[in-house]
Amino acid sequence: MVKAKFSTWASALCFLSLCGDAAAHPAATAAACKADLKGLLTDPARHWAVNTTVSFPGDATFANATERWSIFSAPTYSAAVSPGTEADVSKVINLARTYGIPFMARSGGHGYAASFGKLQNGLSLDMSKFNTVKIDSAAKTLTVGPGARYRDILDPLYNAGFYVQTGSCSCPSVIGVAIGGGVGRLMGELGLTADALQSVRLVGADGVAKTVSATSYPDLWWAIRGAGANFGVITSATFKVQTLASNNNGNVFMLDFYLPKEKSLDYFKVIEKHYSPMPANLAAVLVLNWNSTLNVSQVGSDWIFFGTEADARKALAPILALGAQYISATIPWNKIIAISGAGYDPENCLPNKPRNSFSLNQKVYSAVGWQQGFETITDFFEKNPGGRASQIMLELFGNQATAAVPASETCWPWRDVRGFFQAQFVYDATDSATQQAANTYGAKIRSQYAPYTGYSKPTVFVNYARGDEPIENVFGADKLPRLAQLKHKYDPSNLFAYGHPLPQSYP
Numbered sequence: 001m002v003k004a005k006f007s008t009w010a011s012a013l014c015f016l017s018l019c020g021d022a023a024a025h026p027a028a029t030a031a032a033c034k035a036d037l038k039g040l041l042t043d044p045a046r047h048w049a050v051n052t053t054v055s056f057p058g059d060a061t062f063a064n065a066t067e068r069w070s071i072f073s074a075p076t077y078s079a080a081v082s083p084g085t086e087a088d089v090s091k092v093i094n095l096a097r098t099y100g101i102p103f104m105a106r107s108g109g110h111g112y113a114a115s116f117g118k119l120q121n122g123l124s125l126d127m128s129k130f131n132t133v134k135i136d137s138a139a140k141t142l143t144v145g146p147g148a149r150y151r152d153i154l155d156p157l158y159n160a161g162f163y164v165q166t167g168s169c170s171c172p173s174v175i176g177v178a179i180g181g182g183v184g185r186l187m188g189e190l191g192l193t194a195d196a197l198q199s200v201r202l203v204g205a206d207g208v209a210k211t212v213s214a215t216s217y218p219d220l221w222w223a224i225r226g227a228g229a230n231f232g233v234i235t236s237a238t239f240k241v242q243t244l245a246s247n248n249n250g251n252v253f254m255l256d257f258y259l260p261k262e263k264s265l266d267y268f269k270v271i272e273k274h275y276s277p278m279p280a281n282l283a284a285v286l287v288l289n290w291n292s293t294l295n296v297s298q299v300g301s302d303w304i305f306f307g308t309e310a311d312a313r314k315a316l317a318p319i320l321a322l323g324a325q326y327i328s329a330t331i332p333w334n335k336i337i338a339i340s341g342a343g344y345d346p347e348n349c350l351p352n353k354p355r356n357s358f359s360l361n362q363k364v365y366s367a368v369g370w371q372q373g374f375e376t377i378t379d380f381f382e383k384n385p386g387g388r389a390s391q392i393m394l395e396l397f398g399n400q401a402t403a404a405v406p407a408s409e410t411c412w413p414w415r416d417v418r419g420f421f422q423a424q425f426v427y428d429a430t431d432s433a434t435q436q437a438a439n440t441y442g443a444k445i446r447s448q449y450a451p452y453t454g455y456s457k458p459t460v461f462v463n464y465a466r467g468d469e470p471i472e473n474v475f476g477a478d479k480l481p482r483l484a485q486l487k488h489k490y491d492p493s494n495l496f497a498y499g500h501p502l503p504q505s506y507p
């Protein structure tokens with residue numbers, strides 16, 4: 001008894017005096033802190049549930065419990081806990097608070113802000129075991145754990161007769177996307193992923209699990225829909241879903257094609273003229289990349305229309321008139337990610353690569369702005385063969401349903417947004433020359449494009465933010481006073497401190 005207390009006290013001393021301030025204390029202390037973290041986590045006094053896994057570098061399960069989609073400026077870990085129960089999530093948070101252990105929750109591991117790299121030798125609170133997917137057909141709801149990825153919900157929902165607004169890839173966690181707003185092809189028809197949320201279970205900085213909804217902790221309910229990673233660890237979330245019968249039985253029309261760079265400006269002008277604003281049930285994702293067969297820059301396009309082919313052909317007439325070589329098909333909603341965009345998803349979802357991203361919201365569409373970005377990244381491709389898997393992605397979405405939600409309903413600040421501009425650099429992990437070029441070109445492309453977004457200053461929503469932006473440009477100056485007040489109320493010791501941390505007071 002006395003012994004256990006002493007070792008607890010000794011650990012506290014180490015974490016508080018050394019690890020809690022890792023930046024100020026160089027590598028010499030890291031090993032000592034690592035040993036103490038191991039001692040703390042493996043102490044029988046923890047009484048972990050039988051299905052909770054504690055792992056350390058070299059253990060078989062450690063790689064999965066800490067895996068990142070992007071290894072550019074990524075966090076590093078000395079230990080991981082993969083809880084099997086909510087009580088053990090509380091236990092981890094209580095330990096982290098008591099001993100000053102730097103940690104980060106991990107659900108899908110797809111957060112890619114460069115600022116995550118500020119967490120070094122930390123603890124991964126890996127939520128991947130909470131991977132349940134439950135559909136309540138009578139209530140028309142979907143309930144998922146944080147380990148559920150988009151790929152886990154698409155077919156079950158469709159087979160049960162439902163669809164829901166999603167992100168555009170199969171691999172991020174549904175909850176991770178939702179708590180940053182969650183943008184995607186159905187923003188025009190259904191709103192943000194966060195707009196479909198009905199309630200969540202959240203373990204707060206106090207270690208207490210709470211239900212958070214419109215009627216339970218309504219202040220947190222406002223804050224977790226846009227700044228969710230700042231307020232606790234969500235263990236489950238329930239979303240409202242829509243019947244397939246309400247939308248062409250869940251069938252959509254897709255139109256995919258490539259154009260060479262010589263035709264890009266004319267194409268962009270067609271979009272600017274005819275699709276600004278985008279109809280609610282139409283969405284486009286454009287990729288400005290390098291064609292490694294022809295060795296030229298190209299625009300790849302994927303247009304999705306939620307409705308019949310006949311209506312789609314009317315809505316897409318100006319695009320069809322371009323006379324490109326099209327691939328078109330009517331496909332069910334749950335196969336959009338798998339089939340459309342020339343099968344972009346598996347490559348886009350590969351983990352453990354440097355993915356160095358620079359993003360902006362866009363409210364208007366600008367052919368000239370896009371073309372300028374295209375010219376700059378083409379220059380990058382020509383001079384940096386090691387970076388030719390990089391791209392600029394333009395996501396063009398309607399925002400009718402997103403804008404119809406009152407601004408005061410959630411903390412998500414960009415309900416007037418109609419698209420996203422993202423330069424994403426990919427290269428070999430050992431290729432430091434290309435990484436350096438990516439940093440330079442990325443910053444240049446982002447600042448060149450900023451005046452064309454339709455916003456008076458550069459803005460970016462939290463899921464796409466790099467972490468080097470002024471916080472007003474991410475969370476919105478009008479939302480920050482209340483967000484900071486809530487941060488201070490619910491996370492006074494700043495446990496949720498990595499990625500896009502809110503301040504304790506603002507201004």
Ligand SMILES: Cc1cc2nc3c(=O)[nH]c(=O)nc-3n(C[C@H](O)[C@H](O)[C@H](O)COP(=O)(O)OP(=O)(O)OC[C@H]3O[C@@H](n4cnc5c(N)ncnc54)[C@H](O)[C@@H]3O)c2cc1C
Binds near residue numbers: 229349
């Ligand atoms: C290939 C790809 C496609 C994407 N597509 C879209 C898209 O279409 N739309 C869109 O809006 N975004 C998209 N994103 C961005 C994505 O929404 C964010 O990266 C999101 O944070 C990923 O969540 P995650 O759980 O996978 O990541 P993680 O890295 O596990 O978590 C991200 C952040 O959330 C915190 N967090 C994780 N789990 C929890 C939890 N259970 N409770 C509280 N906080 C938690 C983490 O600590 C971290 O700060 C995409 C990202 C990638 C890599």
Ligand SMILES: *[C@@H]1O[C@H](CO)[C@@H](O)[C@H](O)[C@H]1NC(C)=O
Binds near residue numbers: 060061064
């Ligand atoms: C890690 O995850 C992969 C993919 O889900 C899985 O196939 C593999 O078995 C996991 N490894 C361990 C050691 O759990």
Ligand SMILES: *[C@@H]1O[C@H](CO)[C@@H](O)[C@H](O)[C@H]1NC(C)=O
Binds near residue numbers: 051131
């Ligand atoms: C872990 O075990 C507990 C107790 O049996 C159970 O309630 C829980 O669902 C399990 N967790 C997972 C992720 O399977």
Ligand SMILES: *[C@@H]1O[C@H](CO)[C@@H](O)[C@H](O)[C@H]1NC(C)=O
Binds near residue numbers: 290291292
């Ligand atoms: C390259 O361009 C051709 C012609 O547009 C196209 O068919 C092919 O799929 C493209 N290849 C890649 C890798 O994008």
Ligand SMILES: *[C@@H]1O[C@H](CO)[C@@H](O)[C@H](O)[C@H]1NC(C)=O
Binds near residue numbers: 292293294295
């Ligand atoms: C494209 O470049 C590769 C590598 O530099 C080269 O092997 C290939 O022949 C080139 N293809 C064409 C069509 O020029």
